[in-house]
Amino acid sequence: MQAVQAQVLTHYRSELVERIRAGGGVLSAGELTVKLAKEFGFCYGVERAIDRAYAAKKHFSEVSPQTPIYLLGEIIHNPEVNDQIRNMGIQIISPKPTDAELENLKSGDAVIIPAFGTEVGTRKKIEAKGCVIVDTTCGDVMSVWKRVRQYSKENVTSIIHGKAKHEETKATTSQARAYGSGHYLVVFTLAETDYLCNYILNGGNKSEFLDKFKGAHSDGFDPDVHLKAVGVANQTTMLRGETMEVQNRIKNAMSQKFGATEIDKHFRFFDTICGATQDRQDALEKLFNDPLNLLIVIGGYNSSNTSHLAEMGEAKLPTYFIKNAAMMESDKMIRHWNQHTLKEVETLDWLPPGKITVGITAGASCPNNLIEDAIRRLFQLRGVSVQELLAN
Numbered sequence: 109m110q111a112v113q114a115q116v117l118t119h120y121r122s123e124l125v126e127r128i129r130a131g132g133g134v135l136s137a138g139e140l141t142v143k144l145a146k147e148f149g150f151c152y153g154v155e156r157a158i159d160r161a162y163a164a165k166k167h168f169s170e171v172s173p174q175t176p177i178y179l180l181g182e183i184i185h186n187p188e189v190n191d192q193i194r195n196m197g198i199q200i201i202s203p204k205p206t207d208a209e210l211e212n213l214k215s216g217d218a219v220i221i222p223a224f225g226t227e228v229g230t231r232k233k234i235e236a237k238g239c240v241i242v243d244t245t246c247g248d249v250m251s252v253w254k255r256v257r258q259y260s261k262e263n264v265t266s267i268i269h270g271k272a273k274h275e276e277t278k279a280t281t282s283q284a285r286a287y288g289s290g291h292y293l294v295v296f297t298l299a300e301t302d303y304l305c306n307y308i309l310n311g312g313n314k315s316e317f318l319d320k321f322k323g324a325h326s327d328g329f330d331p332d333v334h335l336k337a338v339g340v341a342n343q344t345t346m347l348r349g350e351t352m353e354v355q356n357r358i359k360n361a362m363s364q365k366f367g368a369t370e371i372d373k374h375f376r377f378f379d380t381i382c383g384a385t386q387d388r389q390d391a392l393e394k395l396f397n398d399p400l401n402l403l404i405v406i407g408g409y410n411s412s413n414t415s416h417l418a419e420m421g422e423a424k425l426p427t428y429f430i431k432n433a434a435m436m437e438s439d440k441m442i443r444h445w446n447q448h449t450l451k452e453v454e455t456l457d458w459l460p461p462g463k464i465t466v467g468i469t470a471g472a473s474c475p476n477n478l479i480e481d482a483i484r485r486l487f488q489l490r491g492v493s494v495q496e497l498l499a500n
């Protein structure tokens with residue numbers, strides 16, 4: 109790990125970002141001021157996953173150069189980082205390998221599990237092939253698994269606040285089934301939570317319920333049977349406020365249904381939002397105390413924690429969620445991700461003239477070099493040269 113850290117740094121570090129950070133997170137030139145959130149970008153889990161992938165590459169190149177190295181899906185949710193991993197000769201296969209991909213794996217091949225983990229069944233299949241597993245699963249994700257396994261052991265249904273299709277949540281739900289007897293249900297929105305609470309309190313149409321949560325519940329899940337004791341956990345990268353609301357609403361419903369004195373037998377909760385996600389949300393909240401004209405959020409469009417930072421921004425001021433600096437085509441047009449329609453959209457006249465302050469933050473999977481590119485581009489659009497910027 110230590111031997112590859114210098115290489116990782118050359119790929120992803122940014123001197124400019126470090127200088128701005130050391131200077132209190134503010135950079136001004138001409139009529140533009142850029143303010144960085146105090147916490148942004150790579151988290152400890154992502155850094156560790158990348159270091160491990162690079163270390164695996166170095167190790168196998170030295171001791172057994174013929175050994176193929178595979179990665180299940182994406183190491184983290186950032187296209188540039190995944191391209192870099194691919195360019196190093198690591199082969200990317202499906203997060204849940206197809207039969208053909210499994211067939212292709214040989215004993216001794218290396219398989220990297222990404223930062224958000226993998227499903228129990230997938231891991232077992234790879235182990236059965238005799239592959240060497242390089243596990244980069246973040247410790248914070250494993251804490252959620254531990255909690256969910258505990259619920260499962262105690263016949264408590266896991267209610268997971270998260271995105272059912274996200275790799276981390278898929279891995280987590282598979283843990284709820286690790287002992288064979290557990291059940292799970294994934295809720296994403298408050299509207300889904302309210303629907304669930306109403307069912308807990310008043311019952312309802314079972315097939316409508318199962319249809320509504322299609323793809324988000326365990327096989328054999330029966331809402332009339334499996335909602336008598338529930339434990340809430342969450343995907344590590346959700347919005348803290350929303351997760352608290354989800355657990356409060358479910359707790360209230362269980363309390364009304366079974367009585368406040370019996371609540372401990374019917375309801376559990378464990379906050380599993382990771383420290384890095386929380387720190388980035390808190391830092392952005394603090395940044396909102398400064399007068400900002402707009403906010404740029406940088407990160408992969410499939411990154412859950414980044415999308416929540418963008419959501420926080422949208423509630424306060426004009427916010428543009430971009431994957432890289434090239435999205436800022438000109439001062440008249442920006443392309444950015446609309447997470448509600450799941451499409452890249454264009455906004456005209458996005459960069460106001462005159463004296464302005466732009467807030468910047470980035471998700472836990474966004475490297476500093478991409479943040480630097482975005483800062484440089486902003487100043488360039490305001491006619492400030494890179495040399496001028498660095499001379500500041």
Ligand code: SF4
Nearest residue numbers: 151153246344382384
């Ligand atoms: S965002 Fe949190 S859970 Fe995900 S890798 Fe980073 S520290 Fe781990």
